[in-house]
Amino acid sequence: MTVSDPDWRAPVDPPTPVTPVPFGKPWSIWAWGGLISSAGLALAVAPRPVLTLLHAPVETASLPWVRFVGLVLLAYAMGYHVAGWTGQRTYMRASVVLRVFSVVVIGAFVLLDWLPKAWLAVGLADFAGAVWTTLELRWRPKPKAA
Template identity: 35%
Template sequence: MSASARTIFFFSFYVFAAGLPMVVAPELVLGLLQLPIEGLDWIRFLGVVVLIVGYYYCNLGRAGVVPFFCWSVQMRILIVPVFVALILVFGMRPFYIAFVVPDFLGALWTWSALRKDGINPLKPPAFGVGGSGSAPKREALAGIASGASAADYRDRADRV
């Protein structure tokens, strides 16, 4: 597993740790966020969505899907500025920034690992599938679906 893949894989544990309490102990989460504890269905629903996202991060990290790593960095790097804007425009509580800092720091960690691999997260490599539907591209997709390693994927993508 590459260094950037490990950052995504380990980030999935943070996502799981955020989603699980939302499902099993929503009162705790709402109390921590100083939100009213009422109608818990919505937070449990959101917790399930967060757990699904964690599942994606875990498996995309294990599969070494580098374009996803780049897309993840692009969005996660924006979390602090977006929350600052929400605080300024909508009057959200400033302490919410503390809850998004780990996401931001994780994005910087992934960014650093990608750069060490010679990949610019703002210009992700081609996914290696799509467009004309040529046989090599279908072969690359089949390799991803079969659980091929990241190295296998890169070898197939290089032939496309």
């Protein structure tokens, strides 16, 4: 059972970033979160033009699933925005592993003819972002323990 405190209030100020950053934000994580948010919103709102751009035609019956994937991408992007806001280095390091692995998976799917070659651009952008995040994590000092 939880004890209620009537005087308790939620903090007004956002949390202090865990990682000191020179310009206030880890830019690679914010940029990737923005890109994923944009892709998710585009897929949720207008999936046909996005899929045409990626040479991935889809049947009309599949469009609700594509829109659902857009919403999942928006939720996934929220993790990047929160990590960028709070400076969560652990999340950032984990994202590097995931983003490097994605270019391998997308490349394999293209080689197996499961995806069109245009999808390699998505994998390469993901890989470039992973490299950028790695460089950013090495450049920024870790927070010092008090």
